[in-house]
Amino acid sequence: MGPPTLWLGVLAAVCVASTSAFTNPIKTLNGSDPFMIYWDGMYYMTTTSWSNVEITAASTIEGLKTATPQVVYTDTTNPLFAENWWAPEMWRVNDRWYIYFSTSEDLPSWDLILPSLRIWALEGGSGTPLSEPYKLVSEVRPPNYHGGMLDPSIYNVGGRDYFFFSSVNGPESPNGASLWIAEMTSPSDIGPATMISFPEHDWETDPSPVLEGPAGITSPNGTIFMVYSANSCNTQDYTLGALQLEEGADPLLASSWTKLPEPLLTTSVDNGMYGPGHNGFFKSPDGTQDWMIFHANRDSSGRCDEYRQTFVQPLALDRRRQNKRLLESYERHGMRLGEARMSPWGLQRFEEDCEEWVPPLGDWPCEVRGRWLLRNGYQCINHGGKSYCLGHGVPKLTTPSASNLDAFAGGEEIELKWNLEDRAGDAYPAPTATCTSRHRLAALPQEILQQILSYLVPRGSAYQFFYARHNNKPVAIVQQFIPANEHGLRSAHLALAGTSRYWRDVVYSRFYGMNTFAFNIGTTTMEISVESHDFKRFESWVKVLSEEHSGPLGPISQATAKYLKSAMLLFAFPISLGSKEVGQLADVVARAARMLESTTFSKLQIHLQALGRMNKMYDTILVDSLDVDFCETTNVIQVKLRDLKVVPPSSRSNKVQRAFEPLLKLNAFEPVISGLMAEDFAQEIKDNITVARTGA
Structure with missing residues (x-):
């Protein structure tokens, strides 16, 4: 039997169109026990409707509010379907849609009603959840359990489908309602069931010992959780808890599951949200986000009726x-x-142009995976006017205390922790596909970069640099990406923030979308790092050069470089340079050329960055005025003027520009040299490229 494909509809390789923003609640009447999926451009939602099974469909979450629910099944004649049509869920099994739900008989007391609860399976079509009528298949019941059953759900573990349910008032179910699991043998048949958890904590038992509403989810690090609702649904003590499955363990064994000691989501009096629970999970259209749908009361007294409301929020x-x-x-x-x-995979912002949530760093695939570790060997921290560097090849001025590093992410451990916010009046942009336009980091708070940017690089990347703040002190962080399979690298990325805000934006926006790496080398930085070891003027991370000229050029190696598809080298220099500084620059360029000589690029970009004093306030601005492109077909360099307001460099700049000649001989398919340069140097570059290409 194939796995339920609740997730498959949103993990398509091609991103789908955007959807609009929405506000909570999504449903104010009959909004309890909600379940939602996204399939083929539409959201499908079910809730407890008490006397039938209904599906509401819309192209946006906001549209679900006004869409008319469609009754897909009802039965007014069978006494087993007399009342309490609860918690329907839609699952795609063996390429067809099935709905699982519970009903009960019409009996005089709850002591009699609860044991009469049964779970049923409806079979639909193979298209969408509403493409064909549903028919009753059968009751779903394990051979070893004969009590009341409710709140069915399915989750795939290790390629096998498992059926989860809550048992109540049965001879095999002590301590109130408990959670059970059974392996599925067909869409409507299950094997023997095992009780995996029962109410035991105070927050699960007071006032009522109840575990119900199971819903499975897998965290970014692969850990499987079974989230459940605990306590009585007609009180504000109703809450969400979770069981964690031991990696590789048999889910049919109770010993394989560990209960988290604290609830995940509880009543928030400040936000007016009482008794949140019975949740479900669904993916965004592009598959990058996990979202949660659940119900809650707005009445502090709590209620377990049709007035519970439906809410949706990102997980x-x-x-x-x-x-x-x-x-x-x-x-x-x-x-x-x-x-x-x-x-769960990083930062996203709402892009007004395409009306959707997008990563802020350019074109983006629909799925992101990876793990990052702090690379202390190339880390510098600006603190109190001094900079402290940890690593090899650079002087150790002072080793920062552990407290200086307490804002940095460590390892890949994930825990579930959800914050209940007041969603009643807030507009949430919907979970959507990725916009195809480019995005920059200019508007983002710098202090969140160290928290988030490491999530935003696709598998196959190598290093990540970014600027951040810690305790209001500027810091610069570098992290190393650990791919799941290092031999599966298709490209590598190396990013470095420039010495101006403009270049930081350009670097971050360009290299993510182009599979490039960027490397900023400033001659002022060279002088400081090589001679005085004083790093207090660092505005952002820059490579601290080794005193040994044979030392590594940053954390790039030839092994890393061979995976690169394209490269972007950024060189910063003052307008006036002495012979010593020019010599240092030429040496660094030569080392870069040696490092990259075995690399075959589809494109090589070299940006010359000139810094000059432009007014009496000594404001430093970036001068980047010319675009010089080499056309392989015609062997012609195309020079385009970018900015007429720039100040031409002094004649001594020719010496600096000539220092880049070794890079022109690299085996680059499309070299591009950008910057301000003299005419004779531009002609010399053209000649050198022609010679390198023709071998003349």
């Missing part, structure tokens, strides 16, 4: 330890203000 999976506080803070400020939001 935040906090990393443990250091950055948990940053994530929670960013959720509060970013999501509420509509600036951005956190998904």
